[in-house]
Amino acid sequence: MGRAAEVGRLDRLLDGARSGRAGLLVVEGGPGVGKTALLRSATARATGFGRVSARGIESDAALPHAVLGELLTPLRPLLGEVPAGQAAALAAALGWGPAGVPGDRHLVAAGTLSLLAAAAAEAPLLVTVDDLQWADPQSAGAVLFAARRMHADRVAVVVTRRPGPEPVAGDDVLRLTDLDPAAVPDLLAGTVAGPVARRLAARLGGNPLALREVAAALSPAQRSGAEPLPAELPAGPGLSGAFGPELAALPAGARQAVLLVAASQDGRAATVAAALARAGLDADAALDEAERRGVLVRSGGVLDLRHPLLRGLAWGRASPAERRRAHRLLAEATPDGDEVARTWHRALATTGPDEALAGELAAVAGRARERRGFAASSAALERAAALTGDAARAAALLAGAVRDAALGGDAARARSLGDAVLRGPAVPAVRGEVLAVLGRVEQDTGSVPAARDLLEAAAGLAEGRTAIWALTDLAVVGHRLGDVAGIRAAARRAVAVADDADPLQRALAAWVAGLAAVSGGDPDAGRALLQRSVRTMEDTAGLRAEARLLPLLVLAVGWVADPLTLVPVVERRVREARAAGALGVLVAVLAMTAHGRVQLLGDHAGAFADAGESVELAGQLGYVADAAPAHELLAWEYAARGRHDDAERHLGRARALVVRAGTAGVAAHLALSAAACALCRGDLVTTARLLEERLAADGGSGALGEPLGVAPLLVEAWTGLGRRAEAAGLAADYAAVSRSPSPATAALVTRCRALTCPDDDAAVALFRDALAAHAAGPDRFEEPHTRLLLGERLRRAGRRVAAREELAAAADAFAAMELTAWARRAEEELRATGRTARPRRPLPDEPLTPQEVRIAALAAGGASNREIAAELFLSPKTVEHHLSGVYRKRGLRSRVQLARLFPPG
Numbered sequence: 001m002g003r004a005a006e007v008g009r010l011d012r013l014l015d016g017a018r019s020g021r022a023g024l025l026v027v028e029g030g031p032g033v034g035k036t037a038l039l040r041s042a043t044a045r046a047t048g049f050g051r052v053s054a055r056g057i058e059s060d061a062a063l064p065h066a067v068l069g070e071l072l073t074p075l076r077p078l079l080g081e082v083p084a085g086q087a088a089a090l091a092a093a094l095g096w097g098p099a100g101v102p103g104d105r106h107l108v109a110a111g112t113l114s115l116l117a118a119a120a121a122e123a124p125l126l127v128t129v130d131d132l133q134w135a136d137p138q139s140a141g142a143v144l145f146a147a148r149r150m151h152a153d154r155v156a157v158v159v160t161r162r163p164g165p166e167p168v169a170g171d172d173v174l175r176l177t178d179l180d181p182a183a184v185p186d187l188l189a190g191t192v193a194g195p196v197a198r199r200l201a202a203r204l205g206g207n208p209l210a211l212r213e214v215a216a217a218l219s220p221a222q223r224s225g226a227e228p229l230p231a232e233l234p235a236g237p238g239l240s241g242a243f244g245p246e247l248a249a250l251p252a253g254a255r256q257a258v259l260l261v262a263a264s265q266d267g268r269a270a271t272v273a274a275a276l277a278r279a280g281l282d283a284d285a286a287l288d289e290a291e292r293r294g295v296l297v298r299s300g301g302v303l304d305l306r307h308p309l310l311r312g313l314a315w316g317r318a319s320p321a322e323r324r325r326a327h328r329l330l331a332e333a334t335p336d337g338d339e340v341a342r343t344w345h346r347a348l349a350t351t352g353p354d355e356a357l358a359g360e361l362a363a364v365a366g367r368a369r370e371r372r373g374f375a376a377s378s379a380a381l382e383r384a385a386a387l388t389g390d391a392a393r394a395a396a397l398l399a400g401a402v403r404d405a406a407l408g409g410d411a412a413r414a415r416s417l418g419d420a421v422l423r424g425p426a427v428p429a430v431r432g433e434v435l436a437v438l439g440r441v442e443q444d445t446g447s448v449p450a451a452r453d454l455l456e457a458a459a460g461l462a463e464g465r466t467a468i469w470a471l472t473d474l475a476v477v478g479h480r481l482g483d484v485a486g487i488r489a490a491a492r493r494a495v496a497v498a499d500d501a502d503p504l505q506r507a508l509a510a511w512v513a514g515l516a517a518v519s520g521g522d523p524d525a526g527r528a529l530l531q532r533s534v535r536t537m538e539d540t541a542g543l544r545a546e547a548r549l550l551p552l553l554v555l556a557v558g559w560v561a562d563p564l565t566l567v568p569v570v571e572r573r574v575r576e577a578r579a580a581g582a583l584g585v586l587v588a589v590l591a592m593t594a595h596g597r598v599q600l601l602g603d604h605a606g607a608f609a610d611a612g613e614s615v616e617l618a619g620q621l622g623y624v625a626d627a628a629p630a631h632e633l634l635a636w637e638y639a640a641r642g643r644h645d646d647a648e649r650h651l652g653r654a655r656a657l658v659v660r661a662g663t664a665g666v667a668a669h670l671a672l673s674a675a676a677c678a679l680c681r682g683d684l685v686t687t688a689r690l691l692e693e694r695l696a697a698d699g700g701s702g703a704l705g706e707p708l709g710v711a712p713l714l715v716e717a718w719t720g721l722g723r724r725a726e727a728a729g730l731a732a733d734y735a736a737v738s739r740s741p742s743p744a745t746a747a748l749v750t751r752c753r754a755l756t757c758p759d760d761d762a763a764v765a766l767f768r769d770a771l772a773a774h775a776a777g778p779d780r781f782e783e784p785h786t787r788l789l790l791g792e793r794l795r796r797a798g799r800r801v802a803a804r805e806e807l808a809a810a811a812d813a814f815a816a817m818e819l820t821a822w823a824r825r826a827e828e829e830l831r832a833t834g835r836t837a838r839p840r841r842p843l844p845d846e847p848l849t850p851q852e853v854r855i856a857a858l859a860a861g862g863a864s865n866r867e868i869a870a871e872l873f874l875s876p877k878t879v880e881h882h883l884s885g886v887y888r889k890r891g892l893r894s895r896v897q898l899a900r901l902f903p904p905g
Contacts (some may be wrong), residue, residue, distance in 0.1 A: 002183025029176030032209025056134030064373020086111035107581025113146035117875035152881030178206030253286030274333035353389030374408030395426035432462025491516035602780030612850020639680035747773035784813035
């Protein structure tokens, strides 16, 4: 009642699912506002749908994947439709198969997506989860991940949650507020008279649960209006006042039954009845009375409270001794075979130290970890730490809880537990382990300077592999911050502490030392060290599949002597990371490979796809620093395609991320990207301003720290603005600091000289020298860029025939890369020569998205829709949808034509 707009949102969601458009709706609101009623409405309106549902229960947080198991168990017969790696991970997580199978926690989320998509193949599927805020984090994460990555599936997902410290962002959120007062008389019709309903609304507000509970508690005369309302009524948010008298009026046996259900992890009636019997109570009578009064409800063999608020209120009203007794009774009554529940109840019933029980909880944590239940394992280790009287053991257990919280993606919990360890008497090695974990968490989701402080402290305390990893991470942070001295210091320490007998430590020490040499101006020594590190990573069986090494390997590619030899190695390891579900690693790696594709391969389509996937995954995982370079590259790719609004959106996001990460002061790459986007839209004034600011800030270093890396863009902008003397001076300085350049740098140096050369013939000769150097380099954009500038110079010199040749070649090259903004600029110059028509590759009317490019390239390479879906963590229907978009936008009819459009490599 009074929810017409909200029901309209549900109807649109369901209609979309019926027509093959997946959707998610997060219904967010306070207790009693009507979230569950909307779920029931969705279920009632989903005619022709299959349905799966689950509900988060506060006491189930210690059970790994409890909500996911409840949700997906009806779909278990379809597990064979799920890709093998995902199916094994999902089966391990939910106890359907052996534990300990390889793969990252995100593989469970990918398996959830695939299973839901398979279930929707025959009929639309409605997925509902009530009280998501009480679901274990792995279950909640898997459901939201799946919902947000399905696009063309007949799946509607509706979840409810209370507002929390981490709000859910996006258009898929429906924030539910109190009812309009005008709807209250309808809500309470048949319970109270209309005037009484209006008075209740005036005093209580529009919370439906509060209104109904208070109305039901009134005397008949008060309901009819014959007597005034009581002087004291619970305020709108104070729903406990509505439930309190009901709980207080329960007889002792029924009250004990309610407390046991509140403490129970699964609400099994048989266990609760056995616990009541152990307390010396008549179980049947106690349960019947609680049900008769409407406090408990029974569904099959499971008991529950009428409303979640009753659970919290019943538990809050009990004394600590009563709570411990409830857990002790449940532990004694738990049947054989459910050792996890029994151990947890015993742990919660115990006050003093119990070393044996602490060990049992640690074992429970180990089993949860094997099934990727990192939230559950972290909770078990935290409780185990509280049960041991040995301070050193407690610190070690709590350090494990920090590690598992971080592995589970719960950064806030990792930080909170980490602070508890660091405030206590932990030994240096344990403190170092915790600081190293917190440093990685901070790198991924917080501040890079803060990560440096944590890792610096970790490196001074940790031992063995933990120490060398902390120093490696410290070097990476130094690289991000442009801190050459910090990188060198980390390298000295890494070489000093590394155990050369351990291949991992040997590889990491060589990598850090190589980074220090490259950053410090000794590239030859750095290349040799990095090559040695990469060789160890590849030649050692235990390191070949280590996902955490992949970002280091990709970073090394840009500095080794022959980077193209490492491209197949990187591609293989990326495939392995995908198969393992290592999405967190992929965020950073895809951002780097996007830039590498441009710089080493000239592959702008692949770069567009990699950057787009990195940005998408980073948004879903909450990563910060690693996502900014991907946003920057996406901005340039969009600008080069003439989509300047999209470019500005990604630049804005990149700016926000570098500020949040604390790297804004050293983000030369961001300024260069923004300047390049301005050049794409022909805004030379902005291009010049942004690069002049970098000259003033750090002497104009490039994105990788190369001297005067701003020069190629700034010389072009100054020349276009008529500032020829300044441009010529900068071109000369650029040539002076680039004494032993690569072919790519040589081409840019020569192009700068050509742009500033006053003599036309000499300038043309320089442009042709630049083109010869481009031919030895990989970037397919810069060669047609130089041809465009040469064509413009030839046209202005009156040499129209020669200009047409260069401009036509540039236009064709830009069109082949679908860089439409540049292709159109070349076409405009071509028309200015007097040429009005010529054979060329037509420019597309509608650009492809990064995901369409990725899927098209995989399909062109021969991958099936199912194989593409498994690799990209999508559903086959979503892949089919995107391929259809590619075919429509490019006028294709077959995969043979697709393969011609997206040739391999």
